[in-house]
Amino acid sequence: MRTLVVCIGNDLVGDDGVGHEIFRQLSKRALPSGVRVCLLGLGGIDIIDHLDGEELLIVVDAVQLGQPAGTVRVLPWEDIPASDLRPVSGHGIGIREALQVCRRLYPDKAAQNVYLVGVEGSCFNELGTGLTDIVRRAVPEAVGRVVELIDSGPVDQPADR
Amino acid sequence: MAKTINIDPVTRIEGHARILLECNDAGTVEEAFFIVNELRGFERILVGMEAHTMPQVTARICGVCPTAHHLVAAKALDNAAGVEPPPAGRLLRELMYMGHMIHSHSLSLYVLAGPDLVFGLGGAAASQNIVGMVEHNPELSKKGLRLRSLGQKINEVIGGRGIHPVTAIAGGIAAKLTDAQFDRLKELTDEALTLACELAPVTKELLFRLFDDNPVLLDKLNVPSWYLGTVNGGKLNVYDGTLRAMDEDGRIRAEFNATDYVSYLAERTVKRSYAKEVFLNVDGAEHMYRVSTLARMNVVDGMETPLAQKEFEEFRNRYGRPSHNAILQMYCKLVELVYCCEKAGEIMGNPELRGPSRVAATINGKHGIAHIEAPRGVLIHDYKISEDGIIQAANMIVATQQNTAAINKSLKEGAINLLEGGDDEKMLNGLEFVVRCYDPCLACSTHAIGHMEFAVEVRCGGRMVRRIRRT
Numbered sequence: 001m002r003t004l005v006v007c008i009g010n011d012l013v014g015d016d017g018v019g020h021e022i023f024r025q026l027s028k029r030a031l032p033s034g035v036r037v038c039l040l041g042l043g044g045i046d047i048i049d050h051l052d053g054e055e056l057l058i059v060v061d062a063v064q065l066g067q068p069a070g071t072v073r074v075l076p077w078e079d080i081p082a083s084d085l086r087p088v089s090g091h092g093i094g095i096r097e098a099l100q101v102c103r104r105l106y107p108d109k110a111a112q113n114v115y116l117v118g119v120e121g122s123c124f125n126e127l128g129t130g131l132t133d134i135v136r137r138a139v140p141e142a143v144g145r146v147v148e149l150i151d152s153g154p155v156d157q158p159a160d161r
Numbered sequence: 162m163a164k165t166i167n168i169d170p171v172t173r174i175e176g177h178a179r180i181l182l183e184c185n186d187a188g189t190v191e192e193a194f195f196i197v198n199e200l201r202g203f204e205r206i207l208v209g210m211e212a213h214t215m216p217q218v219t220a221r222i223c224g225v226c227p228t229a230h231h232l233v234a235a236k237a238l239d240n241a242a243g244v245e246p247p248p249a250g251r252l253l254r255e256l257m258y259m260g261h262m263i264h265s266h267s268l269s270l271y272v273l274a275g276p277d278l279v280f281g282l283g284g285a286a287a288s289q290n291i292v293g294m295v296e297h298n299p300e301l302s303k304k305g306l307r308l309r310s311l312g313q314k315i316n317e318v319i320g321g322r323g324i325h326p327v328t329a330i331a332g333g334i335a336a337k338l339t340d341a342q343f344d345r346l347k348e349l350t351d352e353a354l355t356l357a358c359e360l361a362p363v364t365k366e367l368l369f370r371l372f373d374d375n376p377v378l379l380d381k382l383n384v385p386s387w388y389l390g391t392v393n394g395g396k397l398n399v400y401d402g403t404l405r406a407m408d409e410d411g412r413i414r415a416e417f418n419a420t421d422y423v424s425y426l427a428e429r430t431v432k433r434s435y436a437k438e439v440f441l442n443v444d445g446a447e448h449m450y451r452v453s454t455l456a457r458m459n460v461v462d463g464m465e466t467p468l469a470q471k472e473f474e475e476f477r478n479r480y481g482r483p484s485h486n487a488i489l490q491m492y493c494k495l496v497e498l499v500y501c502c503e504k505a506g507e508i509m510g511n512p513e514l515r516g517p518s519r520v521a522a523t524i525n526g527k528h529g530i531a532h533i534e535a536p537r538g539v540l541i542h543d544y545k546i547s548e549d550g551i552i553q554a555a556n557m558i559v560a561t562q563q564n565t566a567a568i569n570k571s572l573k574e575g576a577i578n579l580l581e582g583g584d585d586e587k588m589l590n591g592l593e594f595v596v597r598c599y600d601p602c603l604a605c606s607t608h609a610i611g612h613m614e615f616a617v618e619v620r621c622g623g624r625m626v627r628r629i630r631r632t
Contacts, residue, residue: 045291097291104292104296105299105303
């Protein structure tokens with residue numbers, strides 16, 4: 001299945017770096033053909049340039065959804081929060097808005113199915129300190145959830161509501 | 162005596178604004194301050210670093226105009242070394258910069274200010290964002306977004322990265338482009354010019370409607386000031402030239418090289434504001450001035466390229482010289498957008514583009530100063546370099562800092578009317594619009610993305626009496 005995994009995060013900013021770390025881990029693995037993995041420092045409108053009408057888009061990012069730090073959640077498109085819930089960055093357009101723009105302007109490029117794999121972070125205001133321990137320990141689980149999504153596809157994938 | 166120290170953590174983050182209004186006992190606003198923390202101590206951080214890393218390091222000051230810092234740092238190192246890059250080095254830098262300006266201006270016009278254009282200023286807040294704009298006017302949005310992306314890609318082909326480029330060094334450009342990359346640049350620049358020409362008439366129509374619908378704003382934002390901008394043989398050039406100062410009556414009062422900036426620009430710390438204010442020092446007096454697209458349109462005699470010249474003439478016929486209204490900056494950006502796309506095409510056609518792109522440059526023990534027109538106005542870098550090639554002192558003058566005095570003046574005038582109304586939301590919106598018209602380099606000026614984090618403090622006799630905040 002043609003799949004794009006977009007990891008979002010800045011490895012210089014505390015737990016926001018979790019997307020970057022997951023990108024590193026995924027890049028080391030042998031993934032099925034037809035699966036592309038890319039890293040975007042910020043989400044934002046640039047994601048449109050990376051999309052190419054995939055059947056499945058998986059967005060990986062640090063989140064602040066009020067769960068305990070280190071919680072990994074898989075959310076379907078409709079449950080991806082609007083941009084004012086995005087952590088850390090004041091600039092850039094939220095991933096949800098960017099995908100809405102893509103669906104309207106470039107329907108051929110928009111992915112058919114979209115999931116967010118989010119890792120709850122706790123530290124978003126320290127530079128250069130790396131991930132907190134609890135978030136670092138959640139990385140293997142998050143990588144596992146991404147791989148499960150790739151393997152099983154969107155149809156029978158149970159999402160965490 | 163009780164003392165309150167208010168350390169506001171939100172001001173540490175790029176993209177937040179605070180406005181301080183000082184009132185007298187009768188409640189009349191006496192002073193207004195727009196508080197900015199943009200440089201975040203970079204001038205100090207640079208001290209002790211290796212000078213040759215300045216183009217890479219200073220690009221990180223900002224994700225909004227990184228290429229301006231990247232290139233002006235390289236130019237300051239050229240100046241320190243006493244070298245001029247070879248023609249290809251200069252052309253590649255300028256072409257990279259056209260890419261950046263195309264990106265920055267289309268982002269500003271079609272994404273950030275886009276909802277103002279498409280919906281006007283009175284529409285329903287919920288739909289006034291990029292998603293609403295795309296629904297309402299998909300053609301304009303699609304072309305505007307595509308143009309932004311093309312600019313970013315031009316920047317990337319030459320700079321190695323679209324944001325935070327890496328190839329400009331003392332003496333020129335470090336990268337050697339392949340034939341395939343030149344072909345790619347040709348495609349990108351051709352498409353950019355086509356799009357700019359299609360967008361210009363539609364955008365103008367929307368701008369005129371916005372101006373016609375808001376005569377009061379046009380009137381209120383009409384703040385006379387001096388202007389500072391770059392000319393090359395009298396015409397606009399954003400990459401290089403001399404700095405021209407114009408007074409509020411449109412007379413050219415000085416023209417100088419960036420290396421002489423200390424004689425013309427007076428920097429001062431200001432009570433209760435983190436941003437230093439800058440004044441133009443001409444003929445023995447200090448003058449409040451502005452930099453920006455509007456300043457550039459005022460100081461130049463014309464444009465270097467034909468289509469932009471036509472747009473420029475229409476602008477000047479409508480609004481005169483100088484035009485003092487900050488709201489016109491959106492129009493000025495459109496003129497410059499056409500210019501940058503045309504100029505990029507012109508550079509692509511220059512056979513010198515494929516020559517050697519760098520010369521040797523020795524910077525140890527030197528002093529270098531240079532300027533560039535950042536998207537938001539004059540940007541100056543000044544480095545003193547030790548014999549070991551280490552930065553001993555760094556000074557930067559950024560666009561927003563030079564506009565602060567004018568922003569404060571506009572805020573004061575705006576606040577006097579708005580405070581009397583007693584409607585907090587209306588006051589926040591009004592003051593926010595005033596700030597946005599100056600397009601300061603803060604993500605907070607981008608109301609299109611969620612809500613702007615924004616706080617207004619009202620003080621009376623040094624005591625905070627009200628704090629109005631929207632997050």
